[in-house]
Structure formats: C-alpha cells, structure tokens
Amino acid sequence: MVFCKFPPQSHSHFSRLCLPKPRSHFLCCLSIDPPTLDSSQLKLKSKQREEKQLRVVFAAGGAGGQIFPAVAIADEIKITNPDAQILFIGTDSGMETSVVPSSGYDFTPIPATPLMRPILSLENLSIPFKWLKSMGASWNIIKEFKPQVVVGTGGYVSFPICLIASLKGFKMVIQEQSSIPGLANWFLSLFADLVFVAYNSSVDSFPTDKKKIVVTGNPVRLSLRKFVSEAVARAYFFPRLAKVSESEVVVLLVLGGSFGANSMNIALFNIYNQMLVDRQNLHIVWETGVESFDEMESLVRNHPRLVLAPFLRSMDMAYAAADLVVSRAGAMTCSELLVTGKPAILIPSPIDAEGHQFQNASLMADLAGSRIITEDELDSTTLRNAITDILDNELLMKTMSERALQAAKPNAGAEIAERVIALVDLSPVGAL
Numbered sequence: 001m002v003f004c005k006f007p008p009q010s011h012s013h014f015s016r017l018c019l020p021k022p023r024s025h026f027l028c029c030l031s032i033d034p035p036t037l038d039s040s041q042l043k044l045k046s047k048q049r050e051e052k053q054l055r056v057v058f059a060a061g062g063a064g065g066q067i068f069p070a071v072a073i074a075d076e077i078k079i080t081n082p083d084a085q086i087l088f089i090g091t092d093s094g095m096e097t098s099v100v101p102s103s104g105y106d107f108t109p110i111p112a113t114p115l116m117r118p119i120l121s122l123e124n125l126s127i128p129f130k131w132l133k134s135m136g137a138s139w140n141i142i143k144e145f146k147p148q149v150v151v152g153t154g155g156y157v158s159f160p161i162c163l164i165a166s167l168k169g170f171k172m173v174i175q176e177q178s179s180i181p182g183l184a185n186w187f188l189s190l191f192a193d194l195v196f197v198a199y200n201s202s203v204d205s206f207p208t209d210k211k212k213i214v215v216t217g218n219p220v221r222l223s224l225r226k227f228v229s230e231a232v233a234r235a236y237f238f239p240r241l242a243k244v245s246e247s248e249v250v251v252l253l254v255l256g257g258s259f260g261a262n263s264m265n266i267a268l269f270n271i272y273n274q275m276l277v278d279r280q281n282l283h284i285v286w287e288t289g290v291e292s293f294d295e296m297e298s299l300v301r302n303h304p305r306l307v308l309a310p311f312l313r314s315m316d317m318a319y320a321a322a323d324l325v326v327s328r329a330g331a332m333t334c335s336e337l338l339v340t341g342k343p344a345i346l347i348p349s350p351i352d353a354e355g356h357q358f359q360n361a362s363l364m365a366d367l368a369g370s371r372i373i374t375e376d377e378l379d380s381t382t383l384r385n386a387i388t389d390i391l392d393n394e395l396l397m398k399t400m401s402e403r404a405l406q407a408a409k410p411n412a413g414a415e416i417a418e419r420v421i422a423l424v425d426l427s428p429v430g431a432l
Contacts (some may be wrong), residue, residue: 007310008076023190054424055148059161061090061112064099064257065332066155070186071103072219073151073175076417078409087145089138091157112157116146134160142168148424149173153187159184171423175416177218177331178356179363181205189213193423196416196420198335198409199363216416217409218335223316225339225410233320237285237307240380250282250391253322253342255312257349261328264347265292265380268326271381275387276305285321287312323397324390326383329372338368338408341399345386350375368404371394 026155034109056077057213058241067090070204074086090096092109100107112134138161142150150165152158152174165172166188176185178372189195189208197203198218234251235242241249256264265288276282283305287294291309302307312318319325319340327333329346337344346364373385 008376010352054081054306054421055145055147055386056084056086056420057142057145057150057161057165058086058087058088058410059090059150059152059158060100060155061096061157062155063096064095065330066153066158067094067096067099068221069175069177069219070153071100071105072221072413073153073416074105075109075222075418076108076219076413077421079414080417080421087141087147089141089157092424094107107140110134110157110160112160120298124166135164135316138164139168142170146164149401149420151175151420152179152185152192152426153183154182155299156184159188162192173423175271176202176217178202179205179331179334180356181358182356192286194419196419198331198412200303201363203308214415216421217412218332219413219416220332220336220339220410225321225334226316228320229315230320233317237321238283240304241283248281250279250323251292251321252282252284252387252391253318254286254324255318255333256292257328257330260290260345261289261349263350263375264326264328264383265289267380267383269296269376271384273301273303274304276303279391284368285309285312285318287318303431324387326387329357329364330415331360332355334360334364335408335412337364338404339410340416341401341405341408343371343390343397343404345367345373345383345390346370347373347375347378367407369400397398 006084022188029429054077054210056074060066060072060351064421070088074088077086078082088096088100088105088107089110090107091101091112093160096107141238142161142165147165147170149171150162150173150174154174154176158174162174171193172188173196174185174188174192174195176182177198177201179202180432181189181202183191185195185208189206192208194211195206195208195213196216199214200215203213204214206213217411234249254264254268255410268286272284272286276284280286287309292311293308296307300306310398315336319336319342325337325344327337327344329348343362346361348361358374361370363373365372373382373386390400
C-alpha cells in the first residue's frame with residue numbers, strides 16, 4: 001500500500017489518501033497513425049488553396065503613363081496579400097517588357113495595335129481584324145491563368161484584355177490617369193465593375209453609371225513615397241555634393257518623358273551652358289528621352305554640374321534632389337509632382353490629340369500654381385525666364401511646394417488595391 005501526504009507534513013493532522021490498485025497486470029499501448037490522404041483528396045486540397053489565393057491580371061502597356069500606375073497598384077496588393085498571383089499582359093515592344101519583369105512580376109505579351117488619329121484614317125481599316133487576334137490571345141491567357149479580377153490602366157493594349165474578361169464573366173476594373181478619359185477606358189467603363197479616376201472633374205466624362213466611379217487620385221510608385229534625403233539624392237547624381245552645404249545648391253530636373261520631347265531639348269540646349277555659367281550653384285539633371293539621347297549627347301558639352309541621361313530609372317532620387325522640375329504634363333508625372341511637392345513648369349505635348357496634357361497642366365496650375373508654357377510659346381527665352389522667375393523667388397517656390405503637397409493623394413494605390421480585393425471577396429470567381 002502506498003500513502004501520499006497532502007498537504008506537506010506539519011504539526012497538524014493530515015489525511016491518508018490511497019491510490020487504487022491497477023485493474024490488470026497488463027498494459028496496452030495504442031499507436032494511432034494519422035489518416036493518409038489519397039491523390040484525389042490531395043488534388044482537392046490543392047485546388048481549394050488555389051481558389052483562395054488572389055489572382056489578378058493587369059492589362060497595361062505602351063507607355064509609362066499606363067505601366068507605372070499598374071505596378072503601383074500591384075505593389076499595394078502584394079503588401080496586403082503577399083501570396084497573391086499577379087500577371088501583367090502588354091505589348092511585345094513597349095516599355096513594359098523591361099519595366100514589369102524588373103519590378104518582380106510575370107509578364108506575357110499579346111499582339112496589339114494602336115488606334116491611329118484621325119479615327120477615320122485608312123490605317124485603321126485593319127484594326128478590327130488585329131483586335132480579334134489580340135482578343136483571341138487574351139482569351140487563351142486568361143483561360144489558363146484564371147484570374148479573379150482584371151485591372152486595366154488604359155491604352156490600346158488594355159482594350160482586348162478587359163473586354164474579354166468582362167464578356168467571360170470575370171470582375172473587371174479600370175483606372176484612368178488623365179483628367180479626360182482615353183477612348184479605350186471611355187468605352188470599357190460601360191462594362192467595368194469599378195472605374196477609378198484621379199480627379200473629381202473626370203466623373204462626368206464617362207458614359208457609365210456614376211455610382212461605380214471612385215475618385216482616388218493616381219497611384220504612384222512606392223519608392224516615391226518613401227523618404228529620401230535631399231543630401232543623399234543630390235550626392236547620387238553629383239558625388240562631390242556630399243561635402244557641400246545643401247543651402248548652396250540648386251537642382252533643376254528636366255524630364256523629356258519616355259520617348260523624348262524634341263522642342264524641350266532644343267530650348268534647353270540653347271540656354272543650359274549660359275545658365276550654368278551665370279549660376280555657379282545650379283546643377284541640372286536632364287532626361288532627354290531615349291529617342292533623343294544620341295543626338296543630344298553629341299551636342300551637349302560635358303560639365304561637372306550636368307547629368308545627361310536617356311531615361312531616369314531612379315525617379316525617387318531625381319525628385320528628392322530637385323528644387324524645380326520642367327516637364328511634359330503626362331498624368332502620372334503630374335501626380336508624382338504633387339506627391340513629392342515639387343514646383344513645376346509644364347509644357348503640354350502637342351501630339352496629344354485629345355488635349356489630355358493641356359487639361360492636366362491646367363489642373364496643376366489650379367491645384368499647385370504650376371506654370372504652363374504651350375508648345376507655341378516655347379523657346380529658349382520663355383523657358384529661361386520661367387525658370388529664373390521661380391528659382392529667384394524662394395517664397396513662391398515654398399508656396400508652390402505646399403500647395404502641391406496639400407493637393408496630393410499619396411494613398412491612392414492602397415485605396416484602389418483595397419477596393420479591388422474587396423470586389424473579389426464579395427464575388428464568386430468568374431466561370432469559363
């Protein structure tokens with residue numbers, strides 16, 4: 001017999017507790033193996049995991065104005081859903097072929113043809129047949145990838161992809177960067193589940209139900225919203241500035257765009273050297289555009305306070321370094337100027353048939369006090385006067401910067417991503 005003492009022995013009395021005898025002299029050990037799943041059950045579980053995984057197709061291509069906002073939205077989706085599967089579809093010859101893979105996303109090209117201006121041009125007679133080919137390619141990609149939602153950011157490449165997605169029952173949303181919608185987004189808005197726009201003034205420009213139009217602003221790249229110090233950014237372009245006081249430096253950033261702006265390049269070419277002579281603290285970062293770079297490189301003299309580049313990939317550094325920006329008035333550039341709070345001189349492109357860039361520039365003038373120089377007004381004298389007037393007025397520069405920051409919508413990408421994810425959560429996956 002075994003006795004246990006509880007509580008521990010003391011001068012007081014305690015009770016004796018007896019442990020019961022075992023009922024048998026035999027011990028039985030049971031080993032239970034976990035249930036095994038056969039191949040059909042494993043496939044079912046794998047399929048269930050795939051169905052829960054967010055799958056998004058982005059239709060974006062042709063130019064940076066459509067590509068960069070799509071990448072910005074994709075980045076925000078990845079922050080919320082790290083396991084999300086994202087596929088970009090674009091042209092086989094545009095910037096997207098390099099920008100998208102370098103951003104970490106899968107990319108598949110389709111044949112796509114731009115609509116020529118004027119619309120009644122003979123060159124457009126073959127467009128319907130080429131679009132049918134593009135729609136066929138889009139259908140095959142979408143059928144294989146099985147997205148839950150398709151996001152189009154405008155341009156001719158987005159048209160066949162988004163239209164196929166809508167016709168086949170997938171959720172489809174579009175995002176318009178300009179104050180006036182392009183033809184593709186204008187038409188696709190009739191089929192879209194949601195339409196994201198940058199400006200309040202854009203709402204009435206669409207023929208669709210106004211209830212599905214959401215004013216969010218334009219999504220800008222995450223890198224532009226992260227803090228980069230002015231000193232670090234300036235030393236990135238001009239290493240010797242690492243030892244120079246920031247107050248002694250002025251940086252002019254000139255953006256010719258992805259493909260270049262010949263008139264801007266010529267106007268600046270005629271004044272850049274004299275400006276560098278007259279202003280010993282002036283530094284210029286000059287993006288000529290890819291198509292104009294070779295010519296400008298052969299003409300422009302090397303100078304320690306001048307950086308000449310065909311295309312600036314580190315735009316976070318460029319904006320952080322700049323005191324004043326001279327640029328075309330593309331929709332995304334305008335949004336980036338607001339988010340980074342940069343005073344700007346805007347020169348709307350003359351080849352913009354619908355007048356989008358002039359409208360964008362006009363809005364920037366109202367919102368942030370940006371200066372506008374039309375193509376007809378542009379020459380070396382008007383450009384130099386505009387640059388000098390702003391750089392010589394510190395109060396004006398401060399006011400322009402403050403107004404830009406007040407008008408900015410830096411969280412546009414996060415809001416769009418949130419609404420896209422909610423649209424998927426509330427809706428079943430489209431059936432093929």
